Amino acid sequence: MQICGGGRYDNLIGLFSEDKGKDVQNKNVPAVGFAYGFDRVIEALKMQNLSPEFENRKILITFVSDEFKDYCVKVVKELRERNITADLDITDRKVRKAMEYANNKYKYVIIVGKKEVEENKVTLRDMESGEQKFLGVEEIKFE
Incomplete structure (x- = not known):
């Protein structure tokens, strides 16, 4: 069961920069990110009998x-x-x-x-x- 997801988000900072018209190249930086799915984590715990009384x-x-x-x-x-x-x-x-x-x-x-x-x-x-x-x-x- 997959409990988290993510990926590369290169150039994302440039998309939200206030200086869109000016030197956007300086705002384009490599980035990565991920997030856990709380509901999926709870489900995985239940599948392993780690939280039976939650x-x-x-x-x-x-x-x-x-x-x-x-x-x-x-x-x-x-x-x-x-x-x-x-x-x-x-x-x-x-x-x-x-x-x-x-x-x-x-x-x-x-x-x-x-x-x-x-x-x-x-x-x-x-x-x-x-x-x-x-x-x-x-x-x-x-x-």
Whole structure:
């Protein structure tokens, strides 16, 4: 399976030079480049059984209001330090829209609002079963 691609890109710099009419020869330099296909790398890892639980541990963290963003940053940092894959939704989506977005992409969603911050906890929702738990971040475990 091919996971990256690239090639020679000679004279590419000259094409994007501001001095197109003037001495373009000085801008024509040899160049090479490549890029990895992230999806292909993940697929290759799965084929080698190197990431069997990758999808099952994915968590999206969303918050009711921007005032809770700093708390969410601490939550995502703590989860990542424990090798739990977590993404912080930094868009301006409302919680309902974040849940719709997460429905087929994430196994769990953490929702943070006033109560969660006051009690130093989170609401963890299982997107498959719909079950919600109110718990401390340290209590989140996957076996």
